[in-house]
Amino acid sequence: MKKILFTGFVIFCISSAKAQSYLGYLTDNYSGVNSVIFNPANIVDSRFKTDINLFGVSAITGNDYYGLKLGDLFDDNFDIEDDANKSPKEKNNVFGNIDVLGPSFMFNINDKNSIAVFTRGRVFYNINEVNGTTLENITNDFDENEDFVVNEGDFYATANAWAEVGVSYARVIMDKEQHFLKGGISLKYLQGLGNVYSEGNNVNIDFDADGSALPTGGTTGSIDTTGEVSYGYSNNLEEDTDDFEVVSGATGIGADIGFVYEWRPDYKEHTLTDSKGQSYPLKDVNKYKLKFGLSITDLGSINYDDGTEETYDINNTISEEQFENEDDFQDVLESFYTLTAAGNTTKAVLPTALHLNADWNINHKFYVNLNTDLSLISKSKVNASRIANVVSLTPRFESKWFSFYSPISVVQYSGFQWGAGLRAGPLYIGSGSIVSLLISDNSKAADIYAGLKIPIYQSRPKDKDGDGVLDKIDDCPEIKGPEENNGCPWKDSDGDTVLDKDDTCPEEFGEVTNAGCPWADTDGDTILDKDDNCPEEFGFLENGGCPWKDSDGDSVLDKDDNCPDVAGTVANNGCPEVTEEIQKTLNDYAKTILFNSGKSSIKEESFIVLGDIVGILKEYPNAKFTVEGHTDSAGSNSLNQRLSDARANAVKTYLIDNGVDQFRLSAIGYGEDRPIASNKTKAGRASNRRVEINLVK
Known part of the structure; x- marks a missing residue:
């Protein structure tokens, strides 16, 4: 066609x-x-x-x-x-x-x-x-x-x-x-x-x-x-x-x-x-x-x-x-x-x-x-x-x-x-x-x-070293390393076995327990800071690297001070000394303590004096005292002995109840054996009925 x-x-x-x-x-x-x-x-x-x-x-x-x-x-x-x-x-x-x-x-x-x-x-x-x-x-x-x-x-x-x-x-x-x-x-x-x-x-x-x-x-x-x-x-x-x-x-x-x-x-x-x-x-x-x-x-x-x-x-x-x-x-x-x-x-x-x-x-x-x-x-x-x-x-x-x-x-x-x-x-x-x-x-x-x-x-991203970090983002593609370090192994620049990523002092050999840093002695007292309780102050090994304190400022270090919180004297190991004047004051106060006649109960008007005595005793926390009870010659000797013991212990009890350490006090009654005046006169007998608080030396 x-x-x-x-x-x-x-x-x-x-x-x-x-x-x-x-x-x-x-x-x-x-x-x-x-x-x-x-x-x-x-x-x-x-x-x-x-x-x-x-x-x-x-x-x-x-x-x-x-x-x-x-x-x-x-x-x-x-x-x-x-x-x-x-x-x-x-x-x-x-x-x-x-x-x-x-x-x-x-x-x-x-x-x-x-x-x-x-x-x-x-x-x-x-x-x-x-x-x-x-x-x-x-x-x-x-x-x-x-x-x-x-x-x-x-x-x-x-x-x-x-x-x-x-x-x-x-x-x-x-x-x-x-x-x-x-x-x-x-x-x-x-x-x-x-x-x-x-x-x-x-x-x-x-x-x-x-x-x-x-x-x-x-x-x-x-x-x-x-x-x-x-x-x-x-x-x-x-x-x-x-x-x-x-x-x-x-x-x-x-x-x-x-x-x-x-x-x-x-x-x-x-x-x-x-x-x-x-x-x-x-x-x-x-x-x-x-x-x-x-x-x-x-x-x-x-x-x-x-x-x-x-x-x-x-x-x-x-x-x-x-x-x-x-x-x-x-x-x-x-x-x-x-x-x-x-x-x-x-x-x-x-x-x-x-x-x-x-x-x-x-x-x-x-x-x-x-x-x-x-x-x-x-x-x-x-x-x-x-x-x-x-x-x-x-x-x-x-x-x-x-x-x-x-x-x-x-x-x-x-x-x-x-x-x-x-x-x-x-x-x-x-x-x-x-x-x-x-x-x-x-x-x-x-x-x-x-x-x-x-x-x-498109090819699967490569990982030549098999560390899970792809070569495209691996800074060390031929060497295994963690992802967080971009595929590179962590370094230990100072050779102290602490990796640089964990080493606070990566360029200085240090201790594992101190994050890779050497232990310091900041105060120069030869005690390393890790063992020094006072790393910023020069101190002593036996005090954990801390200087010895003198808390009461009496020039007696606390370690030698029997009274570290109360100023005292060197001669008395840092504790305050009870002077003759203080001793006299104590006894002046003690002699004014009044008892109910023939009894060991202390009269209420003597509480003020006892409070003053408590105050004096607390000023000398390491001093020990004897509370001594004395009577006149009225009555039998055995009765007077018991009464003097009772009165001495009544004062001791009062002092303890008002804050004086019981281990610092002892009590003894001498009856009529230690008069300080003639019992032939009313005034002499009144002087012989007394309480004394004496320092135990």
């Missing part, structure tokens, strides 16, 4: 459908440069130092017209037209895509910036809102024995192939502990490889199996058509397509833009901080608990400047014989219908789509991903490629060298799909529909993808 015929175009496209390329694989955090086609923000803060894609291809087929069982395709007797399940509707839809990712690479400029360069070849096919009856009857070659009428109405068909070279840039926008945001953009230079499209308005087909008479007799079918048909094509499809040529002047600009937000509640576990407070994120692990992505891809179009668009009025009736005598549908249009307009082709619009993505990191190995791809291109837009809307839920196991995923999807027009895929080092392969193809008898979609790459992963 000289041109891409509408009929051939319909039949060819019915086997292809488009959802997301590389379905399942692009949810993997290790999809690397491939993920840039889905969301350009993915390449920054990735698990790769660099990632080089050698070759990858994704092909997807599906529709809402044909349904079949995968095993039927391997049956030599299977005929898709006769044996497949058909679901003709007033508005059937067909979508197709082949996506080839050529040599491409990404690398990190630094922690916050990354770039990627990619090459890509793409083919899209779309037939929208075509009447399924039309398809069924065209593929049956207009059965001459059966009438049919198709109210086609409006339909749209597009096929576009192009190559693109893209450059992507992504950077970290926000990194605030739990909240992380990155964004990216791709700019793409587009080279058109071929474009054909068609549009029908109010198209109706009425086939009458015997509606036309033949000149030789008999009848043949007649085809009565109404409406308007437009189609356009690039100049390389105008003649024979066997010798394919790149379209000259068919270029365009495209763009992708995307953002990714990550919630990182455990951000501290993925960050190392050195002694200077500099933070280092662990680059080889995923840090998020939840991740949300949003992107818009394939903004742009391709202008086929030398392309041709023609519009025909198809209101006419022709015979089946006339139709079959023409080489192709183009000849039918030129021979029997009216050309109403001709000009340049409409620009080919890219399949602009919105992508929404949520990823749950269950435990750093197992993930669940929810993804939605929504077309932003109307089905009725002329010469516009369009993706099929898809929602997919993908559980996956993910690690550095191996991932396995199983996407479960609902694809617009093709329904439920279940697939599986894996990544093993440089190889990735999978299908978004392999499981459903194996278990379903009425599959309306199929896809497969595979590719090879050279992944260079």
Whole structure:
């Protein structure tokens, strides 16, 4: 055929459908440069130092017209037209895509910036809102024995192939502990490889199996058509397509833009901080608990400047014989219908789509991903490629060298799909529909993808000396040391076995028990401070390093002072001496103590004198005294002896009761044996009845 015929175009496209390329694989955090086609923000803060894609291809087929069982395709007797399940509707839809990712690479400029360069070849096919009856009857070659009428109405068909070279840039926008945001953009230079499209308005087909008479007799079918048909094509499809040529002047600009937000509640576990407070994120692990992505891809179009668009009025009736005598549908249009307009082709619009993505990191190995791809291109837009809307839920196991995923999807027009895929080092392969193809008898979609790459992963931070401190923040990466000393062993500069971190005097040999410092002798008394009870005062060993005190200031040191709290004399070992004057005063007071006649009871008027005596005795706390009782000669000697003893002890008792230490006092009665005056006179006898308090020397 000289041109891409509408009929051939319909039949060819019915086997292809488009959802997301590389379905399942692009949810993997290790999809690397491939993920840039889905969301350009993915390449920054990735698990790769660099990632080089050698070759990858994704092909997807599906529709809402044909349904079949995968095993039927391997049956030599299977005929898709006769044996497949058909679901003709007033508005059937067909979508197709082949996506080839050529040599491409990404690398990190630094922690916050990354770039990627990619090459890509793409083919899209779309037939929208075509009447399924039309398809069924065209593929049956207009059965001459059966009438049919198709109210086609409006339909749209597009096929576009192009190559693109893209450059992507992504950077970290926000990194605030739990909240992380990155964004990216791709700019793409587009080279058109071929474009054909068609549009029908109010198209109706009425086939009458015997509606036309033949000149030789008999009848043949007649085809009565109404409406308007437009189609356009690039100049390389105008003649024979066997010798394919790149379209000259068919270029365009495209763009992708995307953002990714990550919630990182455990951000501290993925960050190392050195002694200077500099933070280092662990680059080889995923840090998020939840991740949300949003992107818009394939903004742009391709202008086929030398392309041709023609519009025909198809209101006419022709015979089946006339139709079959023409080489192709183009000849039918030129021979029997009216050309109403001709000009340049409409620009080919890219399949602009919105992508929404949520990823749950269950435990750093197992993930669940929810993804939605929504077309932003109307089905009725002329010469516009369009993706099929898809929602997919993908559980996956993910690690550095191996991932396995199983996407479960609902694809617009093709329904439920279940697939599986894996990544093993440089190889990735999978299908978004392999499981459903194996278990379903009425599959309306199929896809497969595979590719090879050279992944260079972010390395696990090294710890050469095995001390638990990563080399990146280890000041001594070749020698084991504790984390608190930045990975270096603690020093013992003075060799005293006390590490510098615990040594108060790290440059001076000291004692373990003194925090690494030598013991001092602050007061220079040869007694080390650790043993010196008075380290700031010169003292004596036998006094615990303290100077001897003289508490009462009598020049007799407390250690030698029998009365350390009372000033005394050196001669009396620091105690006050009882002078003759004091002794006389005591006895002057004592002689005035009065007793009841013939008794040992002290008269009350003597209590004042006794109080004075108590005061004097307390001034000499270490002196001992004897309380002596004396009588006159009246009465018998034995009676006087007893009375003198009783009176002496009565005074002693009074003194003790009023605070004088009992061990300092003794009492004795001398009766009438020691008179100090004559007992012959009244005055003499009165003098002899007395009490004396004498110092015991």
